[in-house]
Amino acid sequence: MVTLRKIAFAVRNASNRAGYPIKLNHADQLVAAALGHASLAAFQASDAKTGSLDAAAHLVLDVDLLTARCGQLDPRYEPEIVASFVRTAFSIAHPLAQLHPTGEALNQRIREITRHDVLGLPDITGELAIVGDGRRARIDIPLPDILLSGLPPAGSAVTDEARGHIVIDANHTLPEHRIEVSVRRTVTRSGRSSIAQPILDIARTDRHDDGGRSHEHSPAARSLQLQRIRVEIAELYLELVRGLSDEGIVELAANTTGIGYFPQSRCAYVHENFSDGQYRDHAVRQYWQNIEGSFIVGWTRASPREYSTLDFEVLLCAEADDPDRYDNAFDEKMTDPVWVSEIASAWRRELEDPTTISLHVDEVADDWLAVLDELEAESD
Structure with a gap:
């Protein structure tokens, strides 16, 4: 629990390190003043009866009251220096709180x-x-x-x-x-x-959702429909990418998994069935179509510059150092948490880049619209 006394201790320690010592009982009074109270007793009698500052996410430093209290406690206390100690104390003892000057x-x-x-x-x-x-x-x-x-x-x-x-x-x-x-x-x-x-x-408040379908076929209506579809694909894509673990990001980058989009049910999944041509298998397609309807595979074109020489296909084809435990070098690398974290961090940034998103959506949108057209034709 973060208390005024904990902040005061940090103020005293910061002042001692700076060669500008402030006594602990003075630090109590100064922190109370910084929090808008005329004295420690006033703080203790205030609405903050528990004494806890845990819930304080944003605090406005009461510079005027702190200045006045410095003069009352010791004329040698310089308000600007004391205020800097208070800010340092909060950064150490209550790092989640943000202090604002006004x-x-x-x-x-x-x-x-x-x-x-x-x-x-x-x-x-x-x-x-x-x-x-x-x-x-x-x-x-x-x-x-x-x-x-x-x-x-x-x-x-x-x-x-x-x-x-x-x-x-x-x-x-x-x-x-x-x-x-x-x-x-x-x-x-x-x-x-x-x-x-x-x-x-x-x-x-501007959504009039029609599920991405439209029975109008004028160029203007088709253009609007395609834009709505593009937005929906981008939403699904971002939701998936942001929900992936580091391991999931690396698997997507290596194309051992892929993204499948289902226009009929307006959803998407990351799964190994949508990777490297597996989706072409008749049994795979039939399985997913029975669940969600016709699907489209969306490719991710991310390629972070700092890893331009990294070839996942080579790793997937290379023999592992320990072939008894791992099928290939990629599977073996996936057991290294540092490598996975570094690769995932770079690819996550790239996958969420607006240009990457736009290119990805471009590859999916027309096929999505074609699926909707087929569904509309079947229902007519």
Whole structure:
């Protein structure tokens, strides 16, 4: 448990290392002031009755109160130096907490977190990778700023909700692209000048899902249908890649597994049946078609520059150093966790690169549309 005393110990230790010693009882008072309390007694009598700072994910340093307390305790204490000790102490004793110098800095960080979480949704990430073409997304979600003085007592929460959009501005060749979203943000006060990590519930509000099917066959309708399909493929692809273990990433990179897409049931799987021509086997195709319908195999074209000389096919064909235990050199290398981690890290970055995603989607989209056309023809 992170307590004020634990932070105070870290302040004292940091000050001693700097040759600027602060007594422990003074450190208690200074940390209390930094947290917005006039004294240690005031902190102990506040809403933070448990004394725990575990829930404090974001804290605003009360510089004015800390400055005043420095003067009261020892005129030799320089507020800027003491504040640096407090920041160091939190980084050591409570590394998950983020200290902000002002309320505006807190809100700027919350806006960054919101942007990250919105753009990190698989369907939004996939869509931006397809239509963005390197253009930066602009987010406008009018959530109100967090005002610490306006929050309810510690342990209580306030919820705000706003509708907004993500916009990629038009350029000389591509039109503007807009995604409508809603964000529901719940903020819980954890102390006088701190809050817990905000909870964000993000949803798209521009979806009118028709399953990727359309009975219109005009060029404009077909183009729109194909774009929706491309977005859906990108979503499925990212969800699969992000869900793979390091071993799964390396197997996909080595083409010992592959990705199979099923337009009829709108799902996808990573499986050895979709690798290296195995999907051509009649029994394999029949097995999967009985489960999910017709499928398409999507190839991954990732090739990290730092591993340009790595040839998985050579490893798969090479004899292992211990042939009694391993079928080939690749299987043997897969038992080395360091090698697997390094390879997976490089390929994961490449697999999630927008260019890689776009190339992958290009290979699947037309076949996906053809399967839907066949299904539509059969139903007519």
